Amino acid sequence: SSNEHKLNFKKSKEACLSYIQDALLQKQWKRAAEFLTCYVESLEKDYSREHIGPSEMIWRIGTEILWHHSQSRMKEFNCFMEQMKTLGVKRYLKVCLEHVFHLLCNGQIDEAYQNLSLAESWRFGEQTAIQDKEIKLIQAYRGLLDYCSWSKQKKILLQHGEDGFEGLAVEQEMHNYFRKAAVNLKEIIKIPGVWDVFVKCYVDLLEFYGEHNEARQVLNEYAYNSKFPANPNAHVYLYQFLKRQGESKKSLISALKILHDIVPSHELMIDFNTMLQKSKKRKKRQLGLEVIFAALDYAGWKENAKAWSCLARQVKQIVISEKHLDWIKQEWNARKDWWPDFHFSRYLAKRNWQENKSLSCEKALVAGILLGKDCKYFKYVSHQGCKARLKRFRMLKKFVTRHNPVYLRISG
Amino acid sequence: RDFNERCAQCSEVNWGLTDGGRFYCRSCHNVTERTREVVNTDFITNSRVQTISKGLKKQGKNDGGCEWYICEGFQLVLKKQVEALQALGVCPQMKDEILCNFWRCYLQKSKQAYCKRPAGETVKALSVCESSTDVDSDPERPSLLHLLSLSESEGDLQTDCSFASSVSKVSESTSVYSGSVDGSLYLMKNQKEKLRMTMPMTLSFCYLALLWVREPITLSELLRFVVEGHIPYMNVFQHFPEKMKLCGLDLKIFCVESWPVYEEVFNKMHELAAFLDLPRFPDITENCFLHPDMLCMKYLMEANLPDELHNWTCRVVKKIGIGEVDFLTLMPGNKSTRKVKYDVLAAAVIVVVLKLLFLLDDHYEWLLSEFAEERNKNNTEGGPYFEFKKWYEVVKHSLDVEQKKLDEEKAKYLWRCEKPLFYSVKNKSKVLKRRQMVVNLQNQFGKLSGSVQRAEKPNPSSFQLSWSEENTDGSCFHGHSLKGVLQEKCGLLTTMNPDYWLCTVKLCNEKLCGHLAHYREVEFPQSYHFVLGLFSFLLRIQPSYIHDEVCMIEHRLFNKKLCKKLKYNSVLRK
Numbered sequence: 001s002s003n004e005h006k007l008n009f010k011k012s013k014e015a016c017l018s019y020i021q022d023a024l025l026q027k028q029w030k031r032a033a034e035f036l037t038c039y040v041e042s043l044e045k046d047y048s049r050e051h052i053g054p055s056e057m058i059w060r061i062g063t064e065i066l067w068h069h070s071q072s073r074m075k076e077f078n079c080f081m082e083q084m085k086t087l088g089v090k091r092y093l094k095v096c097l098e099h100v101f102h103l104l105c106n107g108q109i110d111e112a113y114q115n116l117s118l119a120e121s122w123r124f125g126e127q128t129a130i131q132d133k134e135i136k137l138i139q140a141y142r143g144l145l146d147y148c149s150w151s152k153q154k155k156i157l158l159q160h161g162e163d164g165f166e167g168l169a170v171e172q173e174m175h176n177y178f179r180k181a182a183v184n185l186k187e188i189i190k191i192p193g194v195w196d197v198f199v200k201c202y203v204d205l206l207e208f209y210g211e212h213n214e215a216r217q218v219l220n221e222y223a224y225n226s227k228f229p230a231n232p233n234a235h236v237y238l239y240q241f242l243k244r245q246g247e248s249k250k251s252l253i254s255a256l257k258i259l260h261d262i263v264p265s266h267e268l269m270i271d272f273n274t275m276l277q278k279s280k281k282r283k284k285r286q287l288g289l290e291v292i293f294a295a296l297d298y299a300g301w302k303e304n305a306k307a308w309s310c311l312a313r314q315v316k317q318i319v320i321s322e323k324h325l326d327w328i329k330q331e332w333n334a335r336k337d338w339w340p341d342f343h344f345s346r347y348l349a350k351r352n353w354q355e356n357k358s359l360s361c362e363k364a365l366v367a368g369i370l371l372g373k374d375c376k377y378f379k380y381v382s383h384q385g386c387k388a389r390l391k392r393f394r395m396l397k398k399f400v401t402r403h404n405p406v407y408l409r410i411s412g
Numbered sequence: 413r414d415f416n417e418r419c420a421q422c423s424e425v426n427w428g429l430t431d432g433g434r435f436y437c438r439s440c441h442n443v444t445e446r447t448r449e450v451v452n453t454d455f456i457t458n459s460r461v462q463t464i465s466k467g468l469k470k471q472g473k474n475d476g477g478c479e480w481y482i483c484e485g486f487q488l489v490l491k492k493q494v495e496a497l498q499a500l501g502v503c504p505q506m507k508d509e510i511l512c513n514f515w516r517c518y519l520q521k522s523k524q525a526y527c528k529r530p531a532g533e534t535v536k537a538l539s540v541c542e543s544s545t546d547v548d549s550d551p552e553r554p555s556l557l558h559l560l561s562l563s564e565s566e567g568d569l570q571t572d573c574s575f576a577s578s579v580s581k582v583s584e585s586t587s588v589y590s591g592s593v594d595g596s597l598y599l600m601k602n603q604k605e606k607l608r609m610t611m612p613m614t615l616s617f618c619y620l621a622l623l624w625v626r627e628p629i630t631l632s633e634l635l636r637f638v639v640e641g642h643i644p645y646m647n648v649f650q651h652f653p654e655k656m657k658l659c660g661l662d663l664k665i666f667c668v669e670s671w672p673v674y675e676e677v678f679n680k681m682h683e684l685a686a687f688l689d690l691p692r693f694p695d696i697t698e699n700c701f702l703h704p705d706m707l708c709m710k711y712l713m714e715a716n717l718p719d720e721l722h723n724w725t726c727r728v729v730k731k732i733g734i735g736e737v738d739f740l741t742l743m744p745g746n747k748s749t750r751k752v753k754y755d756v757l758a759a760a761v762i763v764v765v766l767k768l769l770f771l772l773d774d775h776y777e778w779l780l781s782e783f784a785e786e787r788n789k790n791n792t793e794g795g796p797y798f799e800f801k802k803w804y805e806v807v808k809h810s811l812d813v814e815q816k817k818l819d820e821e822k823a824k825y826l827w828r829c830e831k832p833l834f835y836s837v838k839n840k841s842k843v844l845k846r847r848q849m850v851v852n853l854q855n856q857f858g859k860l861s862g863s864v865q866r867a868e869k870p871n872p873s874s875f876q877l878s879w880s881e882e883n884t885d886g887s888c889f890h891g892h893s894l895k896g897v898l899q900e901k902c903g904l905l906t907t908m909n910p911d912y913w914l915c916t917v918k919l920c921n922e923k924l925c926g927h928l929a930h931y932r933e934v935e936f937p938q939s940y941h942f943v944l945g946l947f948s949f950l951l952r953i954q955p956s957y958i959h960d961e962v963c964m965i966e967h968r969l970f971n972k973k974l975c976k977k978l979k980y981n982s983v984l985r986k
Contacts, residue, residue, distance in 0.1 A: 036857045043853075
């Protein structure tokens with residue numbers, strides 16, 4: 001109808017918002033502030049039907065601008081946040097929490113703690129019950145800060161020793177913080193979620209005070225409880241804990257197995273492969289081979305000399321023993337179409353040789369076995385290596401040449 | 413005029429009306445306290461009681477407010493607007509002689525004043541200031557929401573709902589809120605026959621008066637001045653005197669949240685002229701600014717087109733008879749004559765002339781431009797030939813810059829003003845708090861806006877784009893020659909372009925769908941779209957309106973050919 005193009009309040013503010021959005025994306029803070037100044041009068045209109053109202057917009061946009069604008073000071077920032085807290089009861093705790101995050105980023109730990117305590121004591125009728133999750137979060141972060149204080153005390157204690165009055169006072173302080181922190185951290189990790197930092201801190205506390213069983217329980221819950229979202233870090237933490245506790249290889253391996261399933265490219269795969277290679281069980285050794293091949297499928301691992309040396313070692317061992325060549329065959333079948341270009345191109349041969357001779361040596365071994373002594377990679381590297389009269393390259397050449405028939409059996 | 417009492421001071425019966433609607437004695441200038449409503453003693457008994465009580469309660473209790481009627485408010489608005497117009501240089505008679513009389517006539521015709529109150533009408537609504545509780549719980553009293561939905565003004569539903577819910581919480585039997593005496597009455601009755609006053613209609617009044625004195629301001633210019641802030645409109649109520657308290661339903665009437673649209677003001681103006689039973693307006697002759705010949709000259713200049721085109725616009729105007737006095741002059745109530753939009757018409761004439769000369773089919777105009785370019789390169793004597801391409805580049809660039817500025821202005825527009833608006837006394841404190849917060853935030857972020865200060869209101873100017881012949885970069889095309897696109901045939905100068913394409917073969921029935929044609933950008937050449945866009949920007953209206961006028965002009969111009977063609981078609985069908 002003819003009224004569609006009418007410029008009215010709503011359309012004008014929508015346009016204003018899109019200008020703000022553009023300015024923010026281009027980090028033009030002054031321009032964003034200019035348009036926000038014009039937008040704020042939206043607060044005087046009722047937008048209760050919209051999904052996101054002007055008060056939330058202004059809070060989020062204003063925070064961004066004040067945080068990044070060169071002329072903005074922390075004082076103004078804090079003042080702004082206090083105003084935002086009054087704008088919406090339903091959002092009060094969220095705003096408090098985000099304010100705390102900013103304070104922490106700015107290094108104002110004490111102010112952050114104060115704000116957390118204040119927020120924790122907030123009561124507002126039925127809202128208190130509705131915003132229960134936010135309260136828990138706030139308590140958790142306060143617990144975290146308590147943990148930080150505990151940590152500081154621990155440092156002091158370790159530096160100055162446990163003797164004397166000071167030592168006792170510090171220990172007492174520590175214990176206070178421990179109790180406060182533990183209570184809150186324990187609560188939050190009961191709720192399904194991603195709580196890496198809380199879990200780590202809580203476990204640290206428990207370990208210090210010798211509560212290993214509880215720590216183990218916590219980590220198991222975090223890693224294996226299906227209600228919690230899949231989280232690779234959970235398994236990492238568990239593994240690290242078990243390692244610290246000196247657990248058997250078996251339990252360590254089972255902890256890492258799941259990590260391999262979720263994140264085959266995880267950096268712990270090297271440790272995993274190393275453990276598996278040493279295992280007496282055949283299946284485990286085969287798994288080891290799987291693991292290292294899988295890790296090297298990822299671009300981030302291309303130049304990882306350690307990984308290549310793991311693979312090279314295992315391949316070498318298998319070739320020498322002449323047993324289980326089918327393992328290699330199986331792994332290679334899935335990869336023979338693309339690994340040559342991915343890892344063993346002539347270009348990479350040159351580059352690897354120039355940049356990292358150990359890397360090129362390990363890779364050349366693998367290439368030589370998988371692709372034969374006539375492949376580009378092996379030929380170039382071994383030639384260069386022998387030219388440079390480096391012993392290990394001579395040995396490399398010998399080895400590969402001697403075992404060349406293996407290649408034929410693998411590729412056949 | 414019905415007031416027959418003797419003046420207290422001089423005993424004469426010679427009354428006039430002040431601006432505030434009070435009677436004053438013309439002989440001794442004694443101003444009475446009686447307003448015109450009070451004068452009419454032919455009220456039914458109910459209101460008589462009311463008037464007496466009103467008289468006692470004149471100086472309101474709580475906050476120094478007084479009773480005021482909606483039409484008084486509008487009267488103030490009109491006063492402000494006409495004063496602004498006078499500041500712009502409009503003739504002084506406009507205020508006291510012309511607009512004032514139109515207004516009084518309106519009040520009389522709509523039976524809001526200067527007449528006997530028809531029986532059966534009582535003012536039921538009570539003002540908030542009085543906060544009386546002796547409300548007759550009338551089951552027939554319309555609900556708040558019903559009243560709100562009846563109002564034609566924009567407002568947004570959310571505010572209405574929150575208002576409604578906040579008020580309904582107070583009490584079932586609370587009266588309908590408004591600061592004015594008759595706010596709810598105003599919204600409630602179906603006043604279609606009586607042409608209820610609205611904010612956009614104030615501009616219709618202004619334009620009616622401007623047309624009467626034939627001021628050189630077109631409707632599009634007037635509306636542009638309004639948007640630019642030279643004529644009060646958006647928050648004009650903040651100039652109401654302190655004692656005129658504005659709240660509740662008054663807001664729906666006086667607080668608009670959208671800019672008035674050309675069509676709306678234009679149509680209302682014609683309705684108004686008919687309603688007021690005005691006679692034929694002063695003639696619009698060739699010397700008049702509103703005559704297409706004059707307006708075309710102005711727009712040609714503004715569009716940076718060669719002056720020579722003016723000959724062509726005059727020819728077209730003459731040929732189709734739109735320069736005739738009878739066509740142009742407004743005759744209110746005459747349904748057979750077409751309502752003339754002077755500015756749109758002139759713009760459309762220029763578009764048609766461009767089509768005649770350049771065809772504007774996305775091919776021919778560029779071809780002609782190339783020829784002109786060649787000629788200009790080789791021959792610098794005798795002034796340059798007009799090159800469409802160069803003109804397009806120059807104008808498009810300026811247009812884009814201005815359009816971008818305008819778009820940003822629209823996004824930065826501040827709609828609220830200092831005067832707080834609240835629907836009821838209950839949420840007054842909340843409103844004030846919010847206002848305070850808004851002001852704080854504006855200060856805080858305003859400081860961070862850098863060196864960009866909010867520019868002062870630019871001086872009102874008739875021209876939005878200006879081109880100077882003194883520029884040596886050749887960006888002014890006024891003096892360029894059309895020789896490149898014209899040829900002589902039988903002693904007459906005619907176009908080289910032999911073709912013409914019609915925007916539409918058949919015109920729509922305006923009465924049925926409101927338009928003569930329907931403009932869809934994708935169906936027309938880019939050049940045509942560009943030209944429409946240029947005038948659309950200058951006049952601040954949608955391109956489709958100009959397109960409508962273009963169609964109308966084309967059909968008049970090629971009338972004979974079209975008739976033949978249609979006849980031929982219909983013969984075929986048989």
